[in-house]
Amino acid sequence: MSEEVDAVTVADLGAVIRTTRKRLGMSVADLATRAGVSFGLVSELERGKGNPSFSSLSRLAAALDMPLAALVSPRADDAMVVRGDQRTHIPVAPGTPASMRVVRELLTPRTALVIQLIRSTLPPGFSNEEQPFRHLGTEAVTVESGVLIVVHGERRVRLAAGDSITYPCSVPHWWANGDDGETVVLGAVSPIEP
Structure with missing residues (x-):
């Protein structure tokens, strides 16, 4: 049960990263470079996979010019x-x-x-x-x-x-x-x- 919840959470996180990145006109490589994380991490997250560290999420949020809380906040009302x-x-x-x-x-x-x-x-x-x-x-x-x-x-x-x-x-x-x-x-x- 908890694995299913985690998968949904990572998929939701990946969707937010992908849509925000595209709105900013950045490629996956651009975002990875700007955030100081690997291309593979960004690609994996956008596919709804992986287990990102707090540090990686903080760097991605900063690179997307958004608060970390907005990136990882619960989306029940969404x-x-x-x-x-x-x-x-x-x-x-x-x-x-x-x-x-x-x-x-x-x-x-x-x-x-x-x-x-x-x-x-x-x-x-x-x-x-x-x-x-x-x-x-x-x-x-x-x-x-x-x-x-x-x-x-x-x-x-x-x-x-x-x-x-x-x-x-x-x-x-x-x-x-x-x-x-x-x-x-x-x-x-x-x-x-x-």
């Missing part, structure tokens, strides 16, 4: 409900300039891998044109407030509050804040692409 005051904040890579520091709040449970709902607050002047995204999946975005510029391949779209767009993520795409103040965006991401 099954379905995310309370407004307990949202997971997706970390920003260290050294990111203020104009690129998007506040991203995960509105779905941390371990939900089929779909993720993220609330992003873009600072004035934000644009990731120099580092467009390209990955598998489908994204649907709704502007809550402000103005969002979305460039998907060759297509450029200006979205105001209440406007939405859905696109396959395998095409290079980037966002820019088209407003003088903050722009708030709700985005749903699925690993499935039509």
